[in-house]
Amino acid sequence: xxxxxxxxxxxxxMSDDGSNVPAVILSARDEFLPIVITADQAQxxxxxxxxxxxxxxxxxxxxxxxxxxxGGAIDSVRIDDLADGTxxxxxxxxxxxxxxxxxxxxxxxxxxxxxxxVRVDCPIMVSDSVLDAAGQPPSQFDxxxxxxxxxx
Numbered sequence: 001x002x003x004x005x006x007x008x009x010x011x012x013x014m015s016d017d018g019s020n021v022p023a024v025i026l027s028a029r030d031e032f033l034p035i036v037i038t039a040d041q042a043q044x045x046x047x048x049x050x051x052x053x054x055x056x057x058x059x060x061x062x063x064x065x066x067x068x069x070x071g072g073a074i075d076s077v078r079i080d081d082l083a084d085g086t087x088x089x090x091x092x093x094x095x096x097x098x099x100x101x102x103x104x105x106x107x108x109x110x111x112x113x114x115x116x117x118v119r120v121d122c123p124i125m126v127s128d129s130v131l132d133a134a135g136q137p138p139s140q141f142d143x144x145x146x147x148x149x150x151x152x
Contacts, residue, residue, distance in 0.1 A: 002128075003125065003126050003127075004028065004125060005125065006124075007024060007025070007045070007049065007114060007117075008027045009025055010022055010045060011034060022036070022038070024037055024045055024111065024114055026079070026126060028135070029126075029128075030138075031131055031137060031138070032137070033131060035087050035111070041111035041112070041115065044058060045115050045118060048119050049118055060115040060119055061119060064120055071095050072095040073095070073120075074093050074117070075092045075093060076123045077116065077123075077124050077125070078113075078124075078125045078127070079110050079127070080127045081130065082129070089109065090107060090108065090113070091106040092104075092105055093105075
């Protein structure tokens with residue numbers, strides 16, 4: 001079964017060597033799901049969440065513009081697998097050809113899928129198996145004054 005997730009924000013955790021590690025924090029099934037991402041991906045997601053416009057499109061904005069221009073749409077994204085500590089995602093899209101929808105599924109990094117989702121406001125779905133393996137109770141997270149700032 002899949003559960004719709006909400007992006008709660010970008011958090012910062014500590015790696016084994018004591019350095020800061022950014023993570024996107026999803027909320028689904030009354031659990032938080034932290035997914036470690038790069039600093040660039042954290043910035044791409046945070047900028048989309050803030051709604052700040054740019055003079056020039058960023059990579060994910062460009063991809064959304066191209067998909068739309070070619071007559072397609074992103075329907076949803078899925079975080080559907082976790083293997084050896086790596087999350088896997090899919091982007092579900094469609095395009096109409098001769099009045100009929102044609103479905104597409106693209107393999108993606110979760111950070112890219114989430115960055116696209118926040119730009120087009122489509123659902124983020126997370127599987128039970130991923131939540132069972134990596135979901136954590138919200139009480140394990142320190143939420144600072146701003147709800148979008150997390151520390152772990």
